[in-house]
Amino acid sequence: MQKEKYSVGNILTNLKIDSLNDMQHASVTANQQHADVILLSATGSGKTLAFLLPILERLDPANKNTQALIVVPSRELALQIEKVFKQMGTGYKITACYGGHLRETEENNLIQPPAVIVGTPGRLGDHIRRENITIAAIETLVLDEFDKTLELGFQEEVSFIVESLPNIKKRILTSATEAVDIPAFLVLDQPAKLNFLPENGTPAERLAIKQVLSPENDKVDTLFRLICYLGNRSTIVFCNHREAVERTSKMLSEKSIINTFYHGAMEQQERDAALCKFRNGSVNVLVTTDLAARGLDIPNIRYIVHFHLPHTEDSWTHRNGRTARMEASGTAIVILAPEEKLMPYLADETIETIELPETAKLPEKPKWTTLFIAAGKKDKVNKVDIVGFLAKQAHLKKEDIGLIEVKDFFSFVAVVKSKVGHALEQIKNEKIKNKKVKIDIAR
Structure with a gap:
């Protein structure tokens, strides 16, 4: 194998990072010692770099075929990983493959095989069936956020992808939750398991949990008054359904709250526009489904508002993972209708009730x-x-x-x-x- 084109020091400099954290160090070491590794670590803790560095150690510059495949649950996560890899400045090519834009664009990018491909299960499966991806030299497989990727609807496609790769020698699975069974088709060989998850989800000292009691079952007016109370801080409002997202966003707009919405049925350009406006401060309120609970690279989100109660504890954990990232603090706020009660898994939490002022004053408009x-x-x-x-x-x-x-x-x-x-x-x-x-x- 030829000498690599990069050094870890140069990579960290390119990423503007001083040093690897404990979890990233442990991942690099474990991947040097074990063929298969399961990495559990909180959202926002740096898992992307924790698997990209082990991938790089295995890449052969003399091999001009694709050598590593990363499977992710959403196009946004694919694009984020592609962006980080390019910023690392390794000299290797990466291509992201995902639904919602022209397959022909990706086919052109795959004519000269990239060293690394990252993509969503449906689009990767499609390229493999069309023989657009040269699979013989792929020896490293990563399933990022594998618990979400393996949910119903993805499992069959992931199974097809895995079974289409005859020469896999290393498997890396990452997740921000432990509550998932690993299917037999992955054929893990005595995997090393690294568990860096905090005992109670997001560390309590950085994540405050509060509640607001709505006097009515229709909670939109309470949401409006809450946003006025919070001011023009970066806020994500989670709903459980796409229709509710659009309805809630429209009602907030009618009350002069500048916001945007985001869900899986939108066209790619619409999704990109919504996230960009939220990232750049053109809007401070993003109304969304659980699609935004994973993989979005949006720094400095101050508030998570659970307009609808999450269906599962995993959903609660991932939603809240958008805030209190790395060393920042954040607040998760649950809005309860008269008939609703807090989720049982919050029984041991100390939860403050926010008393909203009677008179709502509109927050300052974005600049x-x-x-x-x-x-x-x-x-x-x-x-x-x-x-x-x-x-x-x-x-x-x-x-x-x-x-x-x-x-x-x-x-x-x-x-x-x-x-x-x-x-x-x-x-x-x-x-x-x-x-x-x-x-x-x-x-």
């Missing part, structure tokens, strides 16, 4: 607005191009431009709200990279 630009990586457009274009053509200063996210075929950029109207007027007939593209406020 940012998100622009949609119909050009992205495939059009050879990058963040520097967008900053230069907005500075030159829209006369925006550096502090007027916020977070920029460039996708394959479109981009999003946060602009100070007070400057948006003038900026759009200035750039309506201008070109980016000599190409006229649609630019408008993101919907």
Whole structure:
């Protein structure tokens, strides 16, 4: 095997990380000593790097075929892992495969096999059936968030993927919960089990749990008054169904709460726009299903609001895992209707009841607005191009431009709200990279 193109020191520098944490150290060591490893660790603790480093140790630069496959439950998690891997600067190619966009785009990316492929079960299975993925050299298999991936609806496809890989020598399974059986088709060989889960889910000293008592069964007015009480802090509101997500989001909008919603039935561009607006501060309230309980890379979320009670303790744990990440603190708030009671697994918790003021005062409006630009990586457009274009053509200063996210075929950029109207007027007939593209406020 040739010498690797990277060093762990360089990787940590590229990721702006000072050092590996205890869990990541343990994972690297265990994977050097064991063929199969099960890693249990809380959401937000750094599991992605904990399995990417062992993958890298096994990659052979001389082998030009795909050598590792990472299976994940959602496209957002696939994209997050792809982003981290690219930031590591190893010189190896990675491709993310997921539903919701053109399969042909991925097929083009797979013509020259990437060293690592990350994707959702359905799309990976589809590529394997079409023989788009060269499987003979794949020796490392990772199931990230395997408990979710193996839930009903995914198990059959994951079984097909695993049985299609004849030369697997290493399996890594990760999860933020222990409550799942590992199916026989994975054929684990005396796996090393690393359990870094805190005893009671998210560490209590960082996660505060509170409740709000709604005087009515329809809890929307209570939710509205709670958001007013919390102010313009980053807040995720969890509902149990897609229809409830859209209904709740609409009712909040009618009460002048700026928010966006997110669920699995949305088109990919709509999902990207919703998450981008929440990430960049154009909205501070995200109304969503449990789809957002895993894999989303959104820092500094202050409040988790359980508008609907979670169906299971696992769901409770994963929802709350969006806040109190790493060293930050956060608060989980349960809204209870008159007939509802707290979940039995909270019996030992000390739970404060929030008394909402009678008069609700609308929170301060966000200072940012998100622009949609119909050009992205495939059009050879990058963040520097967008900053230069907005500075030159829209006369925006550096502090007027916020977070920029460039996708394959479109981009999003946060602009100070007070400057948006003038900026759009200035750039309506201008070109980016000599190409006229649609630019408008993101919907």
